[in-house]
Amino acid sequence: xxxxxxxxxxxxxxxxxxxxxxxxxxxxxxxxxxxxxxxxxxxxxxxxxxxxxxxxxxxxxxxxxxxxxxxxxxxxxxxxxx
Amino acid sequence: xxxxxxxxxxxxxxxxxxxxxxxxxxxxxxxxxxxxxxxxxxxxxxxxxxxxxxxxxxxxxxxxxxxxxxxxxxxxxxxxxxxxxxxxxxxxxxxxxxxxxxxxxxxxxxxxxxxxxxxxxxxxxxxxxxxxxxxxxxxxxxxxxxxxxxxxxxxxxxxxxxxxxxxxxxxxxxxxxxxxxxxxxxxxxxxxxxxxxxxxxxxxxxxxxxxxxxxxxxxxxxxxxxxxxxxxxxxxxxxxxxxxxxxxxxxxxxxxxxxxxxxxxxxxxxxxxxxxxxxxxxxxxxxxxxxxxxxxxxxxxxxxxxxxxxxxxxxxxxxxxxxxxxxxxxxxxxxxxxxxxxxxxxxxxxxxxxxxxxxxxxxxxxxxxxxxxxxxxxxxxxxxxxxxxxxxxxxxxxxxxxxxxxxxxxxxxxxxxxxxxx
Numbered sequence: 001x002x003x004x005x006x007x008x009x010x011x012x013x014x015x016x017x018x019x020x021x022x023x024x025x026x027x028x029x030x031x032x033x034x035x036x037x038x039x040x041x042x043x044x045x046x047x048x049x050x051x052x053x054x055x056x057x058x059x060x061x062x063x064x065x066x067x068x069x070x071x072x073x074x075x076x077x078x079x080x081x082x
Numbered sequence: 083x084x085x086x087x088x089x090x091x092x093x094x095x096x097x098x099x100x101x102x103x104x105x106x107x108x109x110x111x112x113x114x115x116x117x118x119x120x121x122x123x124x125x126x127x128x129x130x131x132x133x134x135x136x137x138x139x140x141x142x143x144x145x146x147x148x149x150x151x152x153x154x155x156x157x158x159x160x161x162x163x164x165x166x167x168x169x170x171x172x173x174x175x176x177x178x179x180x181x182x183x184x185x186x187x188x189x190x191x192x193x194x195x196x197x198x199x200x201x202x203x204x205x206x207x208x209x210x211x212x213x214x215x216x217x218x219x220x221x222x223x224x225x226x227x228x229x230x231x232x233x234x235x236x237x238x239x240x241x242x243x244x245x246x247x248x249x250x251x252x253x254x255x256x257x258x259x260x261x262x263x264x265x266x267x268x269x270x271x272x273x274x275x276x277x278x279x280x281x282x283x284x285x286x287x288x289x290x291x292x293x294x295x296x297x298x299x300x301x302x303x304x305x306x307x308x309x310x311x312x313x314x315x316x317x318x319x320x321x322x323x324x325x326x327x328x329x330x331x332x333x334x335x336x337x338x339x340x341x342x343x344x345x346x347x348x349x350x351x352x353x354x355x356x357x358x359x360x361x362x363x364x365x366x367x368x369x370x371x372x373x374x375x376x377x378x379x380x381x382x383x384x385x386x387x388x389x390x391x392x393x394x395x396x397x398x399x400x401x402x403x404x405x406x407x408x409x410x411x412x413x414x415x416x417x418x419x420x421x422x423x424x425x426x427x428x429x430x431x432x433x434x435x436x437x438x439x440x441x442x443x444x445x446x447x448x449x450x451x452x453x454x455x456x457x458x459x460x461x462x463x464x465x466x467x468x469x470x471x472x473x474x475x476x477x478x479x480x481x482x483x484x485x486x487x488x489x490x491x492x493x494x495x496x497x498x499x500x501x502x503x504x
Binding site: 019021049 | 156
């Protein structure tokens with residue numbers, strides 16, 4: 001069964017917390033990964049591969065640069081989950 | 083090495099104002115020191131699955147007493163190899179112990195050596211590559227496996243900008259870190275240095291490799307008694323892990339801020355055997371030269387030295403060669419040296435060993451108590467040294483100096499001279 005956007009957000013927040021130590025509640029839809037959450041490109045790659053494993057989606061490297069905000073990632077995962 | 087002042091300007095004196103350690107016998111320097119004075123071993127059986135999985139011939143080690151996950155954040159653990167984690171823990175302890183000195187960041191440097199570097203990261207990520215492919219390889223793999231990763235982590239943590247160095251000289255790395263820091267302060271390139279060594283190589287590959295060269299004790303049925311320097315029954319060293327760190331400071335800098343001073347780091351001597359890639363030169367000529375230089379570099383005579391914290395790893399050949407080296411350097415004064423081998427309790431921390439033992443030597447001088455060597459049940463008659471056993475031995479009042487030896491594969495010899503600070 002497909003996950004809701006809220007469930008994806010919560011799962012993503014756990015991954016971000018694991019990688020950066022940011023509190024999960026700080027990971028909100030309108031936050032920018034780089035500007036607001038201070039996530040660098042190396043951490044972003046780890047978050048992407050962990051999200052792939054967790055949600056069973058493939059996020060191509062070309063797509064990663066479009067995922068500037070948390071909402072972008074959640075939307076991408078929601079519409080591509082298997 | 084010609085470090086003696088050539089001009090009329092006297093060299094700056096360098097003092098120890100902070101100590102930190104995470105070791106098989108304690109999670110901090112004071113906890114480690116208490117265990118060492120009490121003669122407690124930190125060597126235990128290894129209980130990990132990989133020991134039987136790989137049918138390792140050696141099944142014990144001196145593993146860290148306090149897991150880093152109890153001290154560091156989850157993210158710090160994730161982003162640092164265990165070698166970096168241990169260095170961060172010991173450096174933060176030393177820095178806090180020194181009173182977090184106010185110092186211009188451009189005058190604060192780091193010298194944290196490592197013999198092997200991030201072997202866990204290297205081999206874990208190799209496994210990730212083999213089983214899950216290149217995209218799953220952790221992006222921080224290179225900075226975590228590089229030997230200077232721990233020095234860099236400490237530099238980042240403290241904002242140290244006078245340099246972040248990592249001497250790599252096998253089991254002399256930590257001592258070389260201390261020696262480099264001494265030079266940097268003396269020559270005016272820094273006022274404060276965070277210096278030491280770290281190692282985290284209790285991994286099946288290094289264990290198998292050291293065992294393949296028959297360097298390790300195989301006393302699997304009695305781990306706590308396996309590290310027995312100077313004993314006739316010694317059969318190799320016990321692999322161990324951890325870190326030791328000093329905060330070193332130019333004397334005038336320490337005095338100006340009213341710092342508590344443990345001891346003076348007074349001299350360093352370094353030499354290389356050019357004899358064999360792993361075996362020390364059996365007559366101890368190179369090791370003796372390092373000791374003589376360390377004493378002269380401190381402006382002292384060999385007769386001023388009253389204590390030696392020996393390298394003494396518990397190998398049949400190594401302990402004997404060091405004994406010959408001590409006789410060579412100290413001559414008839416050797417009889418007046420209270421010698422101890424703290425690896426009998428901690429095992430051999432490889433690249434962190436010299437740093438930890440420098441920390442222990444500083445505490446020895448502060449408390450004027452030489453810790454005992456344990457497991458010396460049947461002294462080797464060829465080892466004619468006055469080894470402290472049973473209980474700590476008091477050092478006299480007044481100005482006392484000590485030498486700490488560290489030798490490494492590659493024929494590297496490093497000796498440090500420490501001196502009580504009046």
